[in-house]
Amino acid sequence: MKVTVQYFALLREQRGLTQETLETTAPTPAALYEELRARHAFTLPADRVRAAINGEFAAATAALRAGDTVVFIPPVAGG
């Protein structure tokens, strides 16, 4: 299935992109993150990244569907 991934902050820099649409068989955000982390050598381990699907926080084990937009959220640091 095709999903869109948006990147911010550290992940945007490590990926070198703000957004991409890609083909994956990953059933969950956790699985998709591991796939991308292996491909792009992201330094953040999965347990330090939260997921959002279609603009709302989602569990790492939530079901991914074709057409979803996924954001992986590095540790936040507002203020």
Added chain:
Amino acid sequence: MFRISTDSIDPATLEAALTDARAGACVTFCGWVRNANDGQPVLSLEYEAFAPLAEKEGERILAEAREKFALLGVAAVHRVGHLQIGEAAVWVGVTAAHRGAAFDACRYIIDELKARVPVWKKEHYASGASAWINCATR
């Protein structure tokens, strides 16, 4: 109302918008860009947000504050972009009939914003190095 802003924060204008004849207390917090962190001289800070979710989560925090404390008004803004030393990065303002609720709510909001809203900051150091805060892996 919580929003992410690419424009500079003007505390006076934001505070004026909270004007309320019923309010006996107005507590505001303004977070400034500081010239050092963890002993390292900092030249500037770069803020980035996942704006749609940041604004949603920020609104949820303001709604929680309204439920927990007896507030009359509440507003907060977080800046994004490349900020220089002394610039305002975040502003929170609350009004209430009495000071207790206003102090407590303001503290609650800034603490929750820092912990939950998808905003990131990158420090640029005098040494020429830079780093995304909270993202170190060793």
